[in-house]
Amino acid sequence: MFNSQSFIITPTIKIAYSKWFLIVLFLYTIVAYKSSGYHQEDEHYQLIEFANYKLGLVPEDRLAWEFKEQIRPGFQPMICYFFLKGFHLVGIHDGYTITFLLRAISGLFSIFVISRFVRVYRSYIDSSLQPYFFLLSYLLWFLPYINVRFSSENWSGLFFLLTLTIIEQFKNNQALKKYLFIGILLGISILFRYQSALLALGIVLWLLLVHKSKIRDVLTTSFIILTVLCLGMIFDYWLYGEITCTIYNYFNVNLIKGVSTSFGVSPFYEYIYYVITAPGPFGIFILLAFLIVSFYDPKNAIIWAITPFILIHSLIPHKELRFLFPIANVAPFLIFHAFLIIKNKLSASTLLINNKPVTILILTLFFIINCTGLIGIASTGAGTKRTAVTEWIHRNYGTDKLNIIIINVQNPYMDWGPPKNTYYSSSQVNLEYVNSIWQEDFLTHKKKGYKNLLVISDEDITGERAIQRLKTFHLVKVYKNIPDFLTIVYRFYDPDMNDLRLNVYEFE
Incomplete structure (x- = not known):
């Protein structure tokens, strides 16, 4: 049996939950309501409109070109279809209300997933910093905006986060169930967004080379991932009305035929630029945190997962900020983990870490900067607005x-x-x-x-x-x-x- 003790909540975490959970829920609801529209067109045209097509509300010739090319997996449009059908049954037909509800559902699921992740990964964080880790994991200023998106990037990232949670929670357990769950979660993550196969590749390599899992167990995880992807063809058949392999179509159209490059080409270092600039004042800290954890904790499963994801994405000519959204939720952990690594490596006198007035000043400054960003993303619409x-x-x-x-x-x-x-x-x-x-x-x-x-x-x-x-x-x-x-x-x-x-x- 799995060891459930990792889910026991310490008094510090319990206080943080009881004091702040309603605030988190309220803020996510506000962001979901105010974040009208979509961050990028695919969030609407390749999900909601595909579902509307299956509901008979949109003719096939008015769909995005991706439908004809059959490159969009049918999994998330099917989920959207059932949500829309449920909304219609209770008399909700207003498009703005429907998209708000989809964002609200995404926000609630995000809160659930992050809560599981935080409870497991808190063991890396000093007890005195755990409440801050808890808050930042939900409320690093750009995360609510990403986490309320009913987008493939967000939902794929959430299942990746659940995978990391299972890995850390049961890292000392070699039961077969663990590898089955990892395979299922990674497979679902890929079904939401095919590029997340790179995250799965990193996890499988970590299991084999770092975790020293048995070859049988690694093959089990890999087999389950492939099985989930094959089951995805059922959803594809539901969407397109014929047997097709959308994952092959996707890579054939975008990479082999090079269609994606028609939407813009960027240099290989573009994602470094995104990491530094897009999170505002926190960007440089996120980049430094990634480098510090990579250097001092190179066996960390998170590093093994996101490194090939970033590197291979960097080699693909077409780049967009949203392509990084699946890994956004690990940023708070990397920041805190890196801070504690540096604290342990260098003297307190060098970092002024034990200087209480300096610590209070730094935390206050970070709090103001983060709250200002939260106000910004909670005050207006998504994308171009x-x-x-x-x-x-x-x-x-x-x-x-x-x-x-x-x-x-x-x-x-x-x-x-x-x-x-x-x-x-x-x-x-x-x-x-x-x-x-x-x-x-x-x-x-x-x-x-x-x-x-x-x-x-x-x-x-x-x-x-x-x-x-x-x-x-x-x-x-x-x-x-x-x-x-x-x-x-x-x-x-x-x-x-x-x-x-x-x-x-x-x-x-």
Whole structure:
């Protein structure tokens, strides 16, 4: 039998749970609600719209090109399908509400998985630091944003985190069940996102070379992974209506045919840049923590898993920040583990670690920086933040006949076609496009009998004269997708988040 003692909660951890768990739950719910839309299009078009297709709501010819190429695994679209079917049965059909619920479910599952991970890995952390480790594991400022995503990257990463939990929890146990569970969890992780096979490769190598598992047990884990992937073909058949091997299709299309490079090519060091810059002020600490743990604790299973994942991703020309999301949740552990390694290696006088005022000052500074980041990600929408605009309009003018004047083609609606967007399109409103507010016929684009709105970016409000002109038209600002105070926060954390600042004005 497995040793369940590793799940016993110490008094310190128990206090932390009882004091902070509701705060964590509340913050994740807020982020899920405010994080309108998607971080990247695949999160919507290759999951929700595929599920809507199976529900008969979207024709096949309006789906993303990935459907025709059959490169998307059917596992997560099937999960989404049953969620949507359940929502529809209880009368929930509003797309914005449905996507919020999907994010909320993702957030709840993330909290569950992180709680398991923290309880097991707390043994690496000094008891005095365990409450901070607990909090940072949930609330490192960018983690709630990632963990509420109903995306392949997030769900794959969560099952990878469960795998690490099983490995650490039962590291001294050689029972066959352990290897079965590892194989199942890794297989599911790969079914969500095929690139996570690199994480599985690292784990299998660790089992064989570091953990010194029996060849039979390593082969068992590998066989179970392959079995889960073969079972994935059942979900693929459900989605595409014919027998296909999506994992082969995926690598054939993106790597052999090189289709992925048409979406952009980056240098091999791009992920180092992402690690340093994307987490804001914490980026350099995450990179240093990874290097320190790799050097001083090279046999750690986490290092063995994420190293080939990063290295091989770095060799692939097309790179995106979201490709790192599956390993984001290990960042707090690496930070604390690295800190304690350095503390033990160097003298306290060198690091001023035992200097209480210095420690309090450092912790206070980190707390302020992290809370500021949390406020930032909990205050507006996901990705380009366009959908935050359309959701606000939907919530506030849902029953009105709307005429929206769009300046400089900055349409917040996702009116592509194909692929068809069933949730965030402008099908229920009338759009009028103008080049600028200085056009002589600007007011002719208003429509009688409609509620008239103006959508304009900060870049198109060129100065005080432009503001005065808006006032002469009796336009009143009613919404901004990035509040003014957040532009300062984003400039400090990641200036790219300020790329599209849209304002909504209403004609009085």
